Amino acid sequence: MKxxxxxxxxxxxxxxxxxxxxxxxxxxxxxxxxxxxxxTAGLAEISALRVSFxxxxxxxxxxxxxxxGASATTSHCTISAAGKxxxxxxxxGCTLVNAPGPVLxxxxxxxRSEAGSxxxxxxxxxxxxxxGCTTSEG
Numbered sequence: 001m002k003x004x005x006x007x008x009x010x011x012x013x014x015x016x017x018x019x020x021x022x023x024x025x026x027x028x029x030x031x032x033x034x035x036x037x038x039x040t041a042g043l044a045e046i047s048a049l050r051v052s053f054x055x056x057x058x059x060x061x062x063x064x065x066x067x068x069g070a071s072a073t074t075s076h077c078t079i080s081a082a083g084k085x086x087x088x089x090x091x092x093g094c095t096l097v098n099a100p101g102p103v104l105x106x107x108x109x110x111x112r113s114e115a116g117s118x119x120x121x122x123x124x125x126x127x128x129x130x131x132g133c134t135t136s137e138g
Contacts, residue, residue: 031100035128038099041076042108043120043130046092050110050118053081053092057112060085073097077108088114096124103128 052068063083065072070079078097083090091111096103106124113119120133129135 032102032127035100035103038076038096039103039106039108039122039124039128040130042094042096043133045074045077046079046094046108046110049079049081049092053083053090053112054116057083057085057088057090063090083112088112088116108133 049068049070052070053063056063056067061067062085063081065079065081068081070081072079075098076096077094080093080095081090082093089112091109093110094108096106096108099106103124106122108120108122108124108130111119111121120130122129122133122135124133124135126135
């Protein structure tokens, strides 16, 4: 009697079916992970500008991207900055670009109150929203 030399057709079909089931489950989870990572990266980019924003406000000037030393576009965001040095109010915004469909062109906004506290709001769906950001899907 000869020894077994390979896999039978049924064994190969079972392996292909198992791989298909794993891909069916993993692909949506991976897509969601990509979208959440893009939102987190966008929030990190505008969060990094808060120190410069505070410095400009404390000098009594109106914050602009030029005064903050920031670019209008990055690999994750189109960034905006607005505010009034006299009142201390202002916000930093990020419109997501080069992102997966569920978060493409959605916005993240960090707003500064007169008292100097910061709050986060976003139009990203709650599933993709960073912790601490208020979601207002739109």
